[in-house]
Amino acid sequence: MNRETLFQNILSKQSFLCVGLDTDFNRIPTHLLDMDDPVFEFNKRIIDATHDLCVAYKPNIAFYEASGAKGWESLRKTLEYIPESQFTIADAKRGDIGNTSRLYAKAFFETLNFDAVTVAPYMGVDSVAPFLEFENKTVILLALTSNKGSNDFQLEIQKEFEKPLYEKVMRKAQQWGNLDNLMFVVGATHPEKFEEIRQIAPYNFLLVPGIGAQGGDLERVAKYGMNDHCGLIVNSSRGIIFAGEGEDFAEKARAAALSIQRQMAQILVSSNLIKVHQV
């Protein structure tokens, strides 16, 4: 999916919400546990209940990999079930030497047919480039992550460059990719950084984790992070999919997603994105 299609989906759904399918086996409601593939059954119901409210789904691969081959099978079935119009993100944070990154790209872009994959930048250009070579696919590169450990290395000022590591990552990567095949992860837990980040990368989409359970604030992220193509995909995982615990978990998930979608619609209107493009 390219940037323009994603933007049109955001406008028509009045939403830039990504639902994180971080399906922790231990939190699946008990009435699903007797079924053949509880993880897939859970995801299926979450997708049914939320797909008109979001533009993207993002399974974090760790939650599937923890169950080995069975988990990969649940992931494959989930991905097949997600409607075509959704932007699908493998939150995998992969990255390896060139010939190996190529195989990770194959795993997520061909074997599983995701639209995008998150990639870690530590190993530099040849660990990222193989992902960028796939047509109509997107790399979402870690820049400034939402967790406490983002302070350890990402914010460290570089001597000659005189700016933090995450900025160096964002500037270099823009030489490797383009607006259609490169996005960045920027955590909602650093809302004060979004103004700066929009100077570094004015046009790229940003995938923003960290609202909800991690405490980030949607209004502030939107205020400083939005651009003329919206430019934001804001993720919520636990806050939506585990909003309820009982047999009505899917309705509870829908209610949680709806509440965020309404806030997003308001933001899109007040930023004139919906009006401007719908005339």
Next chain:
Amino acid sequence: MNRETLFQNILSKQSFLCVGLDTDFNRIPTHLLDMDDPVFEFNKRIIDATHDLCVAYKPNIAFYEASGAKGWESLRKTLEYIPESQFTIADAKRGDIGNTSRLYAKAFFETLNFDAVTVAPYMGVDSVAPFLEFENKTVILLALTSNKGSNDFQLEIQKEFEKPLYEKVMRKAQQWGNLDNLMFVVGATHPEKFEEIRQIAPYNFLLVPGIGAQGGDLERVAKYGMNDHCGLIVNSSRGIIFAGEGEDFAEKARAAALSIQRQMAQILVSSNLIKVHQV
């Protein structure tokens, strides 16, 4: 497996070789392709042919993940087949926010029972710590990797710290882990750095990729990188497992491994490690 046991294995086998099971499906000899699980059958024959010459096996997970659930099943069977006395390394380069890293740790340490996993440091302390909490398991943290892209960020001098990023990673990580649960990846393609690296981390084991296909030099690595517990696990993947292409591929692999093991035995003798500890 702890550091002392690994060292004893190195002494008794006169080898610090790790065989990289980067089993590229497209390079498996044709006579195995009719079998039920060609990847596992290939690995089984490689393990049979090399296990007395090496102390560790390191499947790179990308090569398995590229085949989805089937690949994970081949990986599981491979791991079960590797003799107990071998140090098993999941070359996965994972790392995510705390609750997610915990699941990756579960995938590799519990679901698959690896001894060690490679971890990427970009996301900082809470992305690494969950792996360190597993008893008798080891994190091998990326420090200075063997690829061209290691020049992009890892060698960048930090302003206040006045040293490159990889050194910061190594110094910080030593506050998180200990000699038994923390090793570092340092590529053989940077032989001139090993003296420096031994000042930063004198005692930790280093996992050294990059000899063979990537062009690193074993003698120089050993000269500057060895410590009183050997302190090195040197990996070769393609150079061993794809040494031959025909029905005799396993014998060719054994010959390639033997040639490295002999060089290693010589190095261990000339550095007095074998004599000192065998008396």
